[in-house]
Amino acid sequence: MLEKWLPPVEPVVTVPAMEPAVEAFTKFLGDLFRALAPTSITRYAARCNRDKGSVSRYLSGQRIAPRDFVDDLLGHVAEKYGRPVTVEVQDQAYRLRSAALAVRSKAGHEVEVLRERLGMAERELALAGLRERTLLKALQDAEQHAYQAEQRYRRLEADLAVGQLDSLVVLERVQPSRAASGLHDELAGLLSEVEGLREELARARELKSQSEERCLRLEEQLLGLEAEFDAQRASWAEGQVSDAELVRLTLLSDVGGKVGTTLDLGTTARELSEMLVSLADLVCVDLLERLFWESDLLTSPPDSDSLLRRMSYTWDAKSGNWGEVLQNGTLPLVPMGTAIGLALRSGQEVLVPVIGEDLAEDYAVALGGDTSLVPLVAGCSIVALPLSARGIMLGVVHLLRLPGKAPFTQPNVSVLREVADRAALSLDNARLYLTGSAEFRAAEQRGQIIGEYQHALLPAWLPQPSGVRLAHQYLPSQSEESVGGDWYDAVPLPGNRVALFVGDVMGRSLTSVAVMGQLRTSARTLAALDLPPHEVLYHLDELAHGLGRAEHLATCVFAVYDPIANRIVVANAGHIPPVLIRPDGRAELLDLPAGAPLGVGGVYFTSREVEAPPGSALLLYTDGLVETHNLPLTVGLDQLRSRLSGANQLAPEQLCQEALRIRPPGDRADDIALLAAAFDGIPANDVAYWYLQPRHETPGRARRLAGQALRRWGLEELVDNTELMVSELVTNAIQHATRPVTLRLVRTSVLRCEVGDDSALLPRARQPGPDDERGRGLQIVAHCAERWGTTRLGAGKVVWFEQQLPR
Secondary structure (H helix, E strand, O other), X not given: OHHHHOOOOOOOOOOOOOOHHHHHHHHHHHHHHHOOOOOOHHHHHHHOOOOHHHHHHHHHOOOOOOHHHHHHHHHXXXXXXXXXXXXXXXXXXXXXXXXXXXXXXXXXXXXXXHHHHHHHHHHHHHHHHHHHXXXXXXXXXXXXXXXXHHHHHHHHHHHHHHOOOOOOOHHHHHHHHHHHXXXXXXXXXXXXXXXXXXXXXXXXXHHHHHHHHHHHHHHHHHHHHHHHHHHHHHHHHHHOXXXXXXXXXXXXXXXXXXXXXXXXXXXXXXXXXXXXXXXXXXXXXXXXXXXXXXXXXXXXXXXXXXXXXXXXEEEOHHHOOHHHOOOOOOOOEOOOOOHHHHHHHHOOOEEEOXXXXXXXXXXXXXXXXXXHHHHHHOOOEEEEEEEEEOOEEEEEEXXXXXXXXXXXXXXXXXXXXXXXXXXXXHHHHHHHHHOOOHHHHHHHHHHHHHHHHHHHHOOOOOOOOOOEEEEEEEEOOOOOOOOOEEEEEEEEEHHHEEEEEEEEEOOOOHHHHHHHHHHHXXXXXXXXXXXXXXXXXXXXXXXXXHOOOHHHOEEEEXXXXXXXXXXEEEEEEOOOOOEEEOOOOOEEEOOOOOOOOEOOOOOOOOEEEEEOOOOOEEEEEOHHHOOOOOOOHHHHHHHHHHHHOOOOOOXXXXXXXXXXXOOOOOOOOOOEEEEEEEEOOOOHHHXXXXXXXXXXXXXXXXXHHHHHHHHHOOOHHHHHHHHHHHHHHHHHHHHHOOOOEEEEEEEOOEEEEEEEEOOOOOOOOOOOOOOOOOOOXXXXXXXHOOEEEEEEEOOEEEEEEEEEOOO
């Protein structure tokens, strides 16, 4: 099947003997990789942001490639040959991988199969729910039509019974009876249709119930199997210190976050040795001395005269004090016949299960000690791993175990090599930073100043209002000359709503950053006034146009999410469309009127309302994510939509990371700003809302309504304080209001109360005198509430307070 999809290629590697299922999957991956010729493993690893060792193990069958690696490989081959991957090839890939995984990891295979079955069951359940809603709507429409037809039929029969026809139009007496007959037939047909829809709705509900039961059953099985799988992994961690699976679970999950946190060579080396010491009695990280002064000879292989500089060494305290005989900064000569020398010369990992007495002296010298180390080294187990990155040999990391412990094994070495490959990239980054030219440092310093200025103008954190979870990601350009004006923000609004916006100032300079700061500040101010999204864009357009320079053009998309109504209102000013992920996992680019960029002046914008039920998510982003010199915008948008399909269950932070996967590593010529929102909604029965006429009896009615709502929610402990504060705020509101006053109670993790009126005069807390009759209301609110505040709106204001729910 694969041969029909790919052009014929000549085999270049031979798959070693292994399990038939693993061999078949490995051969499939090899055929795909050869189709990318002349791409090497090193280049492909850089392209898909993986280390060379991992890719090599996937293609050789030492490890079963994860599904995302298979998807990326299929996508890269399809991109090269200009035609999409067929369903048959995808099915073949997943089938072969599943069979290989079943051979190598039965528990992991069963977990993955159950997850796929659960996903299918959940999709069936979603479709069943959609069909139920569709049938219910059709049934309601049919019942309405039947009711209307029945009413017309009865009116016509009544007219026939009591009507008096003109004697000159005798022939028309026949027509009403025909009309009645026709209406009777129509009514009978509608009633029959209603009965049919009711039966179909009953069947649909039965199927939905069966799907729910199947989901629950599969979830129980999956939880049980995952618990068994976790217990198995825990037993590995407790009883088998040298097992390769333990190494994979611990080291590979830590190396990305614990090694390479700075651009200092010594710090990075120390982080590597401290991370690996849990598996050895001694870990040494040695780098070639020529890295620090012979920049022209970096590509030549090390020889017997090569010196190593001891950058870091860490030992297990239980094995003795190695610090008495070793020290950092030494320059030991490395005998080429030792594991350390062989690893440097060949670029491959070297394992010596037991060091013989005949070589103990050489290893003592390689460790940087003298003959006093010979008795300690003899009988030890050692593994040496080369540190190489970007075609340059940097040095070696070697681990030593004393004779009393189990020696290193080949499974340990395979995973440790992957760790070393990843750490080598961090070490090489630190080397490049250390040996950079003065011009590079000066340019970097200028870029750092501008970057810090730009970072200071962006929000350090986002609010987390009830009913929605927010996350953001900002990645600056990797080009020194490319400092963009991407911006984003979120502003809480009355009614537990939240305004979300992302923008991009055209141009890349310090001026763009300054304009970005002005527009973001103005957008926050306009959003806080609770203006409609198109009105916010209109005022931003006027502001940008008033600056009077073409460089001040900017794009922006502005959205307001209402967790109670489960909808978003969006307006666009020349920006790329956001991605909305439905609860069923379907991702779509919102079809919004494009609008003109901000700064053109005199442009009208329109808002569009979109349903956003709980379980859906929204991603706002700038064009740096989807557009590059080699990637058209339409292709990037389609890749993003495909990548986010089925991502509705991800947390907002994970959604940002998933979106960034469409960008190849090292290809970021423009800034990228992401703002992700996962919509949870607020149930309608947790909200109480009233319009109250500004009359003298209104405060008493407001107290009663608030008390009834709290008792209905079981919050009797909050009734007294809430009634008191509501009374004070409503009393203040009716003194200035000319239109109905609004009172809203929302129960989430806190109890929030909002009182709104059409007066723009904001109340201020003040210290009343002994004889003053007014001015104590806000003092009462400040004393009784956990938090309180005021919000000026486009037409009026809202005064609000919050209380903690009783435990």
